[in-house]
Amino acid sequence: MVEFKINGKKVQAEKGEILLDVAKREGHEIPTLCHHEKLGSDGRCRLCVVEIHRGSRRRFVASCLYPVENGIDVYTDSRDVLLIRKTILELLLARCPGSDTIKNLASQYGVFDVRYTKDTDKGKCILCGQCIRACESIVGVSALCMSGKGPEKKVTTPFDEPSEVCIGCGACAVICPTGHIYIEDKDGYRTIWRKKFELARCPKCNRFHAPIEQLEFISKKTGVDMEELLICQNCK
């Protein structure tokens, strides 16, 4: 058990617990963008940065990764913390002016406009990496990656080519916090990440419901017969 303070209030937590989890439990609101309950954290967006005092030492840490320690004083709304949040939101808004997620979050912190030239080539991607982590650790195929560095960094499939391992499940699009990932189901086909997937038709209701490649993947992994998987969730 460790004991420390958040915004002046004494709190207790298990040793090794992550600060963000403790703060949320204690009712202190900290905004996040790249953190996901099931996928954990990577420390990319830096929106959850908080101020920590320990004796005379003052530092700023990403609360989504910081293991709590005895005797620290955490401030989640200090002047500098608010400056950091506003700055990051303004920067993301300049990058993704079309994202409602960013617009809404920014307006909560009083950021309504940007002082920079707005990007037109980044879409709504804030490079949080949740799609990559979901694909890798939940779906288990690793079809996505980041390429390039600096401002040119982007999420893509290897070599920008249709991925051989992608099963078209669309988990990346579901988890994307800003709705950047393009997915389209049309005329019995799904298009995602430059790859076209044939959709399976449910023998009972005759509706298209999932890419055949995805069902084959599941069948191989679980041993469940393809015949059975072809029946959609509604008709089961």
Next chain:
Amino acid sequence: MNITLEQLDTISLRYIDAMSKYSKIIKICCGTGCVSSGALKVYEELKRVLTDRGLIDEVLVKKTGCHGLCERGPIVVLGDEEILYQSVGKRNINEDITALLKTIGENEIVDRLLYQGEDKGKRYISPRDIPFYAGQKRIVLSLNGIIDPEDIEEYISKGGYRALYKALLMEPEEIIEWVEKSGLRGRGGGGFPTGTKWRSCRVAHGDIKYVVANGDEGDPGAFMDRSLMEGNPHSIIEGMIIGGYAIGSNQGFIYVRDEYPLAVNRLIKAIESARSYGLLGKNIFDSGFDFDIKIFRGGGAFVCGESTALMSSIEGKSGEPRAKYIHTVEKGLWEKPTNLNNVETWACVPHIINKGWNWFASIGTPNSKGTKVFSLVGKVKNTGLIEVPMGITLREIIYDLGGGIREDKKFKAVQTGGPSGGCLPEAYLEMPVDFDSLTRLGSMMGSGGMIVMDERNCMVDVARYFLKFLVEESCGKCTPCREGVRRMFEIVNRICNGEGKKGDIQHLEELAHAISLSSLCGLGQSAPNPVLSTIKYFRDEYILHIEDKKCPAGVCKALIKFSIQPDKCTGCMRCAMECPVKCIKGAKKEVHVIDSTLCIKCGTCYDVCRFNAVTIE
């Protein structure tokens, strides 16, 4: 068969004996700088001529690592620091080879090849007397330029691997205590106490531990690590074996950028020969201690010099840093305790073991011990590699070693610490150079880059240059560094283009503050330094750019206009002839005029005018 101390001594004696057969020893610097100036040609040609004349058994010609005075390469040293010849073969290789033969055969010193200061005054014979060298204290570089880096026997003959022998007889704990007491701090930039790091790694839980040497030098204009790896690779290897023993690690990695092919080759050769002499491998010196080293070649991303990004890169992942809330000494490479030090730090270790911690601690300032290697570049007369005791003043470095500012222009600033360091103005020239003083002033020691600037450098433009570098080299993982630094560049670029707005300075300061507090790694946290330090010390220059739309240094093209003062122009026609766009009109002995509608503002006229008639407004 394990090597013994007696065998080391035998190798030394054999080597010294073999050398005594030569009547003359000629050392040709074959560091990257001299090689690019033609050193290999001089080496081959001299050997060929000596063979033709039947002198090759009497005169030994050998390649050495970097001497430091790269500007004057190729450097040739005759005997034991007796004569230094500069720019050999640069103008006319045959003439210079003949001159060398004269010195070799008849002991005749050839004046024109001797070093001469920029002032065209005294010529110096021995490198020991040249001010550039005389002011240095060479410990890490002590054998650079003296030994053949590809010959392990020469390193052994100079006392090499004796520190390792001594260390293996000591308790690991005692070695760590020595390193702690020596006051050695990390030479890669952070300045973290090396002994403390070693101790943390030693006590960390884990059956497998790693040691890593960081040779991923990436600062523009810096070549400290490169010269060391090229010039004396065994000193790094010896330091790493000692560190491995002290920490409890049997595996080392040297991370070196692939753009340093010579360093890579020499390190590979050094590791192979150390293995074949039993200095790497199983049961070194019959101590029961095993250690080996692998080389890992980096792809050239600046961020891979950051410890966690470097480790990601070795693991085969993309070079992105990670949070260090759990230190790498506890969970580093493949989640195992890992001790990473810069190559220069490793190279200090054998000296500390050989000469004792108190000897090392007697050099430098109370909190920064020993020496530091800098690459001194920019507008100084002598550019090159220097090693100086900590605590030396900036003025001593720039004016005594560096010989002052080129063309005796006025000193304006010195940029220390690489791209994320800071620019210090004249007021701090008397400041002693050590880790803490530089950080206090808003710059940093970094890995030892030092760029000198004069009155013709615009500080806003300098900030823009470093920002551009950092924008491109940000790995892009975290928002403040990826997005923030490029927006700082956007603002500074606007100011340089004459589109600065009131409030830009405050905006930059605020953005810089947020970036430095919230970025993930050291690169982002220090990225605002070039802007913050130039605003701090050269605020007026920013204001002139923004409010008066003027660039006092005459650099920012959108803000300057070149014109010729009629009372000073002699009509010599030099500017008109040199002008690349031929926009200067005027007859001989008549006042010339620049057509500003055609002028591309390259500044050639300003630079070539001998009468100071060209002015920049």
